[in-house]
């Protein structure tokens with residue numbers, strides 16, 4: 001059990017940025033990103049607790065966490081959000097520093113919300129391939145779809161994003 | 172197409188916000204959360220986890236509290252905003268309207284028994300150390316009870332301030348010394364002067380003439396009795412000889 005806790009803590013510290021970025025790209029805002037990322041790690045923790053040591057050792061952590069995160073987002077019912085933590089209060093908004101950081105942050109948020117507006121099947125494919133930079137095979141594995149489908153969805157999603165980039169208002 | 176892809180790559184460079192890992196570990200039960208609360212004693216640092224409140228301390232600073240917690244409790248700690256309803260829960264706990272849950276892992280089972288027994292002492296009342304020892308089935312372990320209470324990791328919440336010496340000395344208080352102990356007891360409605368005057372005269376029990384029941388001074392049972400309706404006893408033998416029975420609420424003696 002204590003071994004699991006050590007593995008888990010390292011998993012969180014190693015992958016927190018990637019999982020949070022994934023949450024942001026998939027949900028389009030930082031509040032939901034935090035929830036998705038927290039829920040992803042919590043599910044990972046429960047799974048690890050039930051795995052035998054050799055399975056934990058052989059685990060490909062990156063694709064595994066992506067698969068969990070995608071499922072967390074898919075299972076979120078719109079409008080009904082699980083409460084963050086009963087006693088833990090809310091996450092204070094930290095880390096907004098100098099003006100250029102604020103600008104950069106606003107740009108990122110704007111981009112994230114545009115990506116989040118894509119239909120789910122395009123959004124998942126584009127985010128895993130081009131935000132998280134997984135290979136097509138890894139994306140296909142994480143999404144449970146054939147590689148061909150993933151490629152088509154990435155292509156279509158990028159086209160839609162590019163259309164909005166140029167202000168075409170493509171819907 | 173290329174610009175979009177470069178932008179998307181930047182989205183992947185976003186960092187998790189400060190404290191993210193600690194919040195996850197707290198949810199997994201691997202770290203405690205803490206916040207600072209205003210109380211009648213001044214600011215009190217309070218830590219909790221999924222099992223309940225795990226520590227409370229009147230520390231001078233967050234750093235001092237964190238150091239103490241890591242050293243004495245030995246778990247990770249993450250600071251959070253105080254939950255909106257915890258202040259009210261604390262108030263309810265102290266007045267006896269609610270029972271908070273406590274995480275006493277890491278303490279000996281003896282210490283846990285002492286602290287759970289202490290939780291039974293109502294606000295506005297006090298009991299001697301020997302009472303705790305007898306109630307938990309270790310009547311000779313009075314000194315060990317004192318040690319367990321002095322090391323109470325959750326003073327104030329687990330009201331060790333309601334345990335006093337039978338000779339009338341208010342005694343030590345891990346939550347901030349004898350002065351703090353007197354202050355809280357006074358705020359809770361204990362008449363310290365009366366208690367100490369009785370103790371100095373060697374009186375350990377009070378009887379109510381109309382009911383022929385004897386109690387520890389401060390017991391709820393005697394709350395409506397006028398001072399002239401009290402009779403005082405040095406010990407149990409004296410009380411029983413006068414025809415008095417021990418109170419079932421404060422249990423000054425085995426019935």
Ligand SMILES: [Zn+2]
Pocket residue numbers: 385386387390391392393418419420421422
């Ligand atoms: Zn009584």
